[in-house]
Amino acid sequence: MHILIAEDDYTSRTMLRAVLQKAGHDVVATVDGDEAWQILQQEDSPKLLILDLLMPKMDGLEVVEKVRASQKKIPPYIIMLTSKGEKSDIIQGLDAGADDYLTKPFDVGELRARIEVGRRLLEMQKELIESRELLAHQATHDPMTDLLNRRAIMNNLQTALSRAQKNQTNIAVGMIDIDHFKRINDTYGHQVGDDVLIGLAQRLKQATSVQDHVSRFGGEEFLVFFPFTTKDEVEPLFSSLFSQVSGISLATRKGLIRITVSIGIALSKPGCSLDELVGFADKALYDAKETGRNKMVFA
Numbered sequence: 001m002h003i004l005i006a007e008d009d010y011t012s013r014t015m016l017r018a019v020l021q022k023a024g025h026d027v028v029a030t031v032d033g034d035e036a037w038q039i040l041q042q043e044d045s046p047k048l049l050i051l052d053l054l055m056p057k058m059d060g061l062e063v064v065e066k067v068r069a070s071q072k073k074i075p076p077y078i079i080m081l082t083s084k085g086e087k088s089d090i091i092q093g094l095d096a097g098a099d100d101y102l103t104k105p106f107d108v109g110e111l112r113a114r115i116e117v118g119r120r121l122l123e124m125q126k127e128l129i130e131s132r133e134l135l136a137h138q139a140t141h142d143p144m145t146d147l148l149n150r151r152a153i154m155n156n157l158q159t160a161l162s163r164a165q166k167n168q169t170n171i172a173v174g175m176i177d178i179d180h181f182k183r184i185n186d187t188y189g190h191q192v193g194d195d196v197l198i199g200l201a202q203r204l205k206q207a208t209s210v211q212d213h214v215s216r217f218g219g220e221e222f223l224v225f226f227p228f229t230t231k232d233e234v235e236p237l238f239s240s241l242f243s244q245v246s247g248i249s250l251a252t253r254k255g256l257i258r259i260t261v262s263i264g265i266a267l268s269k270p271g272c273s274l275d276e277l278v279g280f281a282d283k284a285l286y287d288a289k290e291t292g293r294n295k296m297v298f299a
């Protein structure tokens with residue numbers, strides 16, 4: 001493990017470093033709080049800190065306070081080093097946010113045991129954060145295509161719409177539907193249908209560049225949106241998108257399958273609600289389907 005020592009006493013510092021290195025740790029030893037704080041500013045700085053309480057320039061308490069005040073994804077585990085008889089200092093250190101303390105002269109066995117406690121806690125914390133991030137991802141993404149799901153895109157769209165209306169700019173919403181998707185499922189089976197959805201999702205990601213603006217809305221329907229400033233931008237924007245996702249061949253487990261899509265496009269108007277905007281796009285998509293498919297229709 002990557003460990004930082006801040007200790008001004010030469011003998012204590014040398015011993016700590018030797019013991020920890022022997023135990024296989026990657027150790028950075030500093031001589032005062034200031035130097036320790038500099039190292040903690042760096043990326044990938046040590047996650048387990050052993051800080052002497054009394055040091056020149058910046059004492060251990062100050063370092064603890066600074067570390068706790070700075071927002072790190074995984075806060076470091078801090079062990080304070082104190083001399084015998086500094087009971088009130090120990091309490092102060094723990095109050096300031098230290099996790100544990102060690103009394104000098106330290107016992108090697110005790111040092112190892114306390115480092116191990118810290119390592120276990122850091123490991124647990126990391127796993128918790130990872131599982132929380134995984135849950136957040138699962139709650140906002142479609143598991144098959146890994147695009148945003150309907151709930152997440154509606155959230156993003158609401159935020160974008162509010163911002164656009166406040167700044168008097170606009171957004172364009174495109175509702176995209178694969179033409180005759182049922183035929184693909186009926187002819188080749190659902191797994192091939194899934195391959196098509198995954199393949200189209202990838203093309204949409206490439207075509208839109210902003211991942212927060214593209215989603216699987218449900219079934220074979222996808223929703224994308226773009227902020228725009230002048231109406232002239234909208235047509236080329238969607239023409240380019242359309243050419244990248246319609247009349248294309250996608251790789252599936254049963255070979256290349258050609259698909260076309262229909263797109264219904266709606267532009268935000270002052271005062272229009274999210275539901276109205278999506279409803280207009282839906283209606284335009286319906287018109288595109290009714291008038292022959294493989295095309296885009298503006299609401």
Ligand SMILES: [Mg+2]
Nearest residue numbers: 008052054055
């Ligand atoms: Mg000291």
